[in-house]
Every structure is written in structure tokens, then in C-alpha cells.
Amino acid sequence: MLETKLIETTDVRVLARTANLPLGDDRLEGVVSLLNAWLPAANALSRKMSAAEHRVLLPITVLAHAATTDSTD
Numbered sequence: 631m632l633e634t635k636l637i638e639t640t641d642v643r644v645l646a647r648t649a650n651l652p653l654g655d656d657r658l659e660g661v662v663s664l665l666n667a668w669l670p671a672a673n674a675l676s677r678k679m680s681a682a683e684h685r686v687l688l689p690i691t692v693l694a695h696a697a698t699t700d701s702t703d
Contacts, residue, residue: 637665 642661646653653661678684 635662635666636669637662 639658639662642653642658642665646661679687
């Protein structure tokens with residue numbers, strides 16, 4: 631079976647340049663390999679969590695803002 635690469639070297643070069651991130655050629659293939667390893671699993675998780683049976687789940691972490699007080703009293 632042929633392996634399909636989601637991300638190519640050119641894609642990473644363009645993204646790094648767009649984000650103004652210095653990425654040397656020596657690190658380029660490592661980033662490409664890493665993204666191609668992570669993306670299928672991330673997409674699978676996204677599909678799983680989008681399924682109807684998981685839509686009622688809520689995150690266990692709640693971000694709350696601290697109450698503010700008016701210091702003019």
C-alpha cells in the first residue's frame with residue numbers, strides 16, 4: 631500500500647515563511663514527518679468527537695475569569 635503524505639516539504643516551507651518562523655533545511659524533513667504522523671490521528675479523533683454520541687460530552691476543565699472589583703469606592 632502506498633503511503634499518502636498529507637503534508638509536503640513545500641507546504642511546511644510556505645507555512646513557516648508565512649508565520650515568520652525560521653526553519654532550516656536540516657529541520658524541514660523532521661517537521662514534515664512529524665506532521666504526517668500526527669495529522670491522521672488528529673483527524674480521526676476529530677471525527678470521533680464529532681459523532682452524535684459524543685456531542686453531549688463537556689470538557690472537564692472550566693476556564694473562569696476572576697471577579698473584578700471597582701476600585702473607585
